[in-house]
Amino acid sequence: MSAPTACIEIEHVSKRYQRPGRKAESFLAVSDVHFDIRQGEFISLIGASGCGKTTLLRMMSGLIPVDDGQIRINGNPVQGVPGSIGFVFQEPALLPWKTVRENMVFALKAKELPPDEVDAAIAAKLEMTSLQDFAGYFPSALSGGMQQRAGLARALACDPDVLFMDEPLSALDAFTRRRLQQDIATIIEGIGATTVLVTHDVDEAVFFSDRIVVMGTSPGSVRDVVEVPFPTPRTHAELLGDPEVAKLRDHVLGIVLGLH
Numbered sequence: 001m002s003a004p005t006a007c008i009e010i011e012h013v014s015k016r017y018q019r020p021g022r023k024a025e026s027f028l029a030v031s032d033v034h035f036d037i038r039q040g041e042f043i044s045l046i047g048a049s050g051c052g053k054t055t056l057l058r059m060m061s062g063l064i065p066v067d068d069g070q071i072r073i074n075g076n077p078v079q080g081v082p083g084s085i086g087f088v089f090q091e092p093a094l095l096p097w098k099t100v101r102e103n104m105v106f107a108l109k110a111k112e113l114p115p116d117e118v119d120a121a122i123a124a125k126l127e128m129t130s131l132q133d134f135a136g137y138f139p140s141a142l143s144g145g146m147q148q149r150a151g152l153a154r155a156l157a158c159d160p161d162v163l164f165m166d167e168p169l170s171a172l173d174a175f176t177r178r179r180l181q182q183d184i185a186t187i188i189e190g191i192g193a194t195t196v197l198v199t200h201d202v203d204e205a206v207f208f209s210d211r212i213v214v215m216g217t218s219p220g221s222v223r224d225v226v227e228v229p230f231p232t233p234r235t236h237a238e239l240l241g242d243p244e245v246a247k248l249r250d251h252v253l254g255i256v257l258g259l260h
């Protein structure tokens with residue numbers, strides 16, 4: 001059997017920012033990051049605040065340029081935001097004057113699909129995210145969890161090959177968060193999208209990931225890459241109380257904290 005193709009290739013990537021208020025000074029926010037992400041793989045980026053997780057995700061998704069190195073998605077150098085990706089942010093970033101359905105129509109605009117295909121795409125994603133009964137709601141009428149579902153439905157509307165998620169669940173209460181984690185895992189398993197998640201939560205990283213990329217600070221770089229060997233799709237019920245899961249979790253936490 002041939003090796004799975006790399007979907008995202010991150011080759012010796014670095015990023016500098018200017019120090020605010022100090023024009024002449026710049027600092028290295030991400031330094032020489034180099035790894036591949038396989039087709040259909042779920043990767044979490046974890047690490048202390050300021051280690052460059054969001055910067056790396058934004059470079060992967062073409063929102064900001066790299067300073068050194070190169071990133072390719074499906075073999076194509078990332079220059080600007082590719083059409084084949086979806087993005088879910090910490091804040092759902094829905095247009096508040098548009099309903100859930102209208103937000104999804106807006107996301108699909110660039111595809112210039114005929115109206116019946118737009119309707120079919122939206123219906124499928126509303127069902128996938130359990131939002132069938134909320135298509136006509138404005139974001140302000142939805143709970144935080146429902147808003148994140150709507151943000152996900154909008155990201156999925158275009159059938160992305162690659163999904164980037166930046167702490168999408170961090171503002172939610174623990175119960176809503178777990179429920180949504182479970183649903184997102186099922187959805188992503190179903191569509192097979194390659195996914196990169198930024199999270200601060202080691203349990204969340206273990207729950208979702210095929211591999212966890214642990215980053216360290218000063219400068220932001222990859223400290224270790226940890227395989228998560230448990231079969232997917234996972235459920236919280238299965239993972240809870242499993243000593244192997246606890247061992248892996250502690251191992252990852254130890255790397256994050258610089259203990260080993």
Ligand SMILES: Nc1ncnc2c1ncn2[C@@H]1O[C@H](COP(=O)(O)OP(=O)(O)OP(=O)(O)O)[C@@H](O)[C@H]1O
Nearest residue numbers: 017018020029048049050051052053054055056220
């Ligand atoms: N646009 C910017 N201009 C200047 N400095 C920036 C900019 N964006 C990020 N930084 C700095 O770069 C470093 C990495 O930031 P980044 O947001 O990527 O880290 P992070 O690991 O995602 O942090 P957190 O976990 O707190 O979200 C930080 O020191 C941050 O202050």
